[in-house]
Amino acid sequence: MTIANVGTRGPRPAIFLDKDGTLIDDVPYNVDPARVCLTRGAREGVTALQAAGYALVVVTNQSGVARGLFGGEALLIVRARIEALLGRRLDGFYWCPHYPAGVVREYAIACGCRKPQPGLLTRAAGELGLDLARSWMVGDILSDVEAGCRAGCRTALLGQPPDPLSLAPQYMPTLVAGDLAEAARRILGATGKSGERSALDDPRPAPRA
Structure with a gap:
């Protein structure tokens, strides 16, 4: 499912943001705007x-x-609440409604958009004119990182560094940060603070010491 702003120009680099646990506090299945907190x-x-010019x-x-x-219309309200808390518009808001064991038949399927599949990112890139190779996926769990890597983005994991044995080497995050503010500082440092390519601008995960 998709909500995108009209008139977004491309190609632009993007910051793809996981929602729960990354952008807002993780309250399972919450669509009550009063309980949405950054x-x-x-x-x-x-x-x-x-x-710095990144699409969000x-x-x-x-x-x-x-x-x-809940239905998709509830997520429209959540988006509006997030934008109000941020004090700015998001360039896009994409969600996967699918779950194979779900009770709503049309959504009870395996799909290519449920992370760690990259479908949400590649769809957004096509619809919004985004440059995946200059983009970042930021999330708090390894499925976010894997989705970003599969889409050809660099990746930032919020929280503790993963156990190198917990996932394939090609899905290791480019960087690990404590929160979004730290991730932003490190992303901007790696791209010359403009989103343009630099000597560090490589979509492949950086080697870890």
């Missing part, structure tokens, strides 16, 4: 990244739709 550093990080695109698994807990 994570630490989210507003600061998003502000810096947008000012949320990509999120929302199996609650397939489970019959």
Whole structure:
């Protein structure tokens, strides 16, 4: 499912943001705007990244739709709440409503858009005219990182560095940060603070010491 702003120009680099646990606090299956709160550093990080010219695109698994807990219209309200808290518009808001064990038949399927599949990112790139090779996927779990790597993006993992044995080497994050503010500082440092290619601008994960 897709919500994208009209008139977005490309090709632009993007910051693909996971929603729950990355941009807002992780409250399972929450669509109550009163309970939507930004994570630490989210507003600061998003502000810096947008000012540097990155498109801001949320990509999120929302199996609650397939489970019959809420409909897509509830996510429109969540998007509006997030934008109000950030004080800025998002360039896109994409979600996967699918879950094979769901109770809503049309969504109870295996798909190519549920992370770690890259479908949400590649669809957003096509619709919004985004340059995946200059883009970043930022999330708090390894499926976010894998989705970004599969789409050809660099990746930032929020939280603790992963165990090198927990995933294939090609899906290791490019960088690990404590929160979105730190991730933004490191992303901007790696790209000359403009989103343009630099000597460090390689979509492949950086080697880890």
